[in-house]
Amino acid sequence: MNVDLDKKHLLEVDFYRRDTAVVARLLIGKLLVRRLEGKILSGIIVETEAYYGFDDPASHAFSGMTKRAKIMFGRPGTAYVYFCYGMYYMLNAVTEEENTPGAVLIRAVQPVIGTEEMFKRRKTKDIKNLASGPGKLTSAFGIDINDNGRDLTDKGSNLNIYDAFIKTDKLEVASSPRIGITAGVEKNLRFYLLYNDYVSK
DNA sequence: GTACTGATACTCT
DNA sequence: GAGTATCAGTACT
Numbered sequence: 649m650n651v652d653l654d655k656k657h658l659l660e661v662d663f664y665r666r667d668t669a670v671v672a673r674l675l676i677g678k679l680l681v682r683r684l685e686g687k688i689l690s691g692i693i694v695e696t697e698a699y700y701g702f703d704d705p706a707s708h709a710f711s712g713m714t715k716r717a718k719i720m721f722g723r724p725g726t727a728y729v730y731f732c733y734g735m736y737y738m739l740n741a742v743t744e745e746e747n748t749p750g751a752v753l754i755r756a757v758q759p760v761i762g763t764e765e766m767f768k769r770r771k772t773k774d775i776k777n778l779a780s781g782p783g784k785l786t787s788a789f790g791i792d793i794n795d796n797g798r799d800l801t802d803k804g805s806n807l808n809i810y811d812a813f814i815k816t817d818k819l820e821v822a823s824s825p826r827i828g829i830t831a832g833v834e835k836n837l838r839f840y841l842l843y844n845d846y847v848s849k
Numbered sequence: 850g851t852a853c854t855g856a857t858a859c860t861c862t
Numbered sequence: 863g864a865g866t867a868t869c870a871g872t873a874c875t
Contacts, residue, residue, distance in 0.1 A: 697867070706867070708860095716860060733868045734857025740867085753867055771870090783868045828867050848868095 657811045661801050664724035668743040668750035672698040673839050675741070676821050677814040680757050682789045683806040687765050689789050691757030691779055692812060695840040695847045697826045699740070701749030706832035709749030719797055720749040727807055729786070729796040736783030737792050741800055741809065755782045755827075755838075758846040781848040 659678065664671055675696050682689040701709040701720070708717040708730070719728045720742055728740040728751050744750035757779045759766055766778045766788040779785040786792070791807070798805045820842040825833050827848070840847045 699867075708867080711861080714861065730867090731859055732866060734859070734866085736857095736868050738867060755867085781868070787869095826867070830866090 657813075658801060658803060659725070659809050659811055661723070661725045664741060664743050664801075665745060666743070668698040668700055668752060669837055669839075671741070671743045672696040672752040672837065673821060673823075674816055675752055675754070675809070676839055676841055677812060677816045677819050679760070679810040679812040680754065680789070681808045681810055682762075682791070684765070684790050687762055689759075689762035689765055691759045691761075691785075691789075692814075693754055693756075693809075694758050694844045695754075695756035695838070697753040697755055697839070698743075698837040699751050699753060704832050706826060706829040707749065707751075709751075713749075717749065720751045721747055722797075723799075725799065725801040727795055727798040727800050729791060729793055729798075731793060733783075737786040738782045739786050739789075739791055739795075753782060754785065756780045756840075756846055756848045757785055758844065759788070776845050780846050784848075 675693050678693050680691050699707040709720045713721055723746055724743050726742040728742050729737055739754045740751040742751050759778050770778055770788050779788045798807050800809050821839055822842050823836040824838045826838045
């Protein structure tokens with residue numbers, strides 16, 4: 649699959665500066681682009697989750713502006729990367745106005761460009777297993793804590809989200825309760841592309 | 850095919 | 863010191 653990144657548009661701050669669930673829904677079908685050691689890795693976002701703040705017990709920002717959650721209060725369009733379960737990094741995009749906490753967890757992408765590099769980073773031969781989960785995704789894309797606070801809207805940073813010009817309103821996006829959490833399960837804040845093999849289980 | 854377990858280190862109380 | 867926005871491997875059916 650050939651994709652010319654020059655023809656794509658970088659998502660701007662205004663895209664992220666609104667309700668977190670709206671951003672989560674609209675990020676489905678967008679293109680995550682990673683520049684790494686001169687190589688380009690890219691994938692279509694097929695699964696996201698929305699995390700709010702004080703009224704969302706599953707959110708890191710629920711207990712206020714702690715050291716870790718501080719970035720969720722920051723500028724929209726910033727990458728929030730954090731470490732979990734002793735081994736895995738998670739990639740989020742900060743949403744809402746500054747000083748309003750919110751972030752979208754990017755849970756899974758469908759690999760498009762640089763799959764060879766991703767296979768090297770992941771110990772699997774199955775392309776469906778390359779980035780079909782938040783921990784797998786960051787591993788395949790070489791994302792770690794150094795990417796925390798990166799500006800996703802800046803062309804100069806090596807981590808961006810582009811508009812892939814896929815008609816997102818035509819996509820069949822389903823919602824469900826969020827995964828892997830114990831509190832706040834009742835809301836359908838997980839969004840994913842229906843019938844897509846690269847969504848996590 | 851599904852179910853259960855252990856690995857592992859960081860953040861917050 | 864406890865809990866965690868997970869994954870891969872093993873042990874089942």
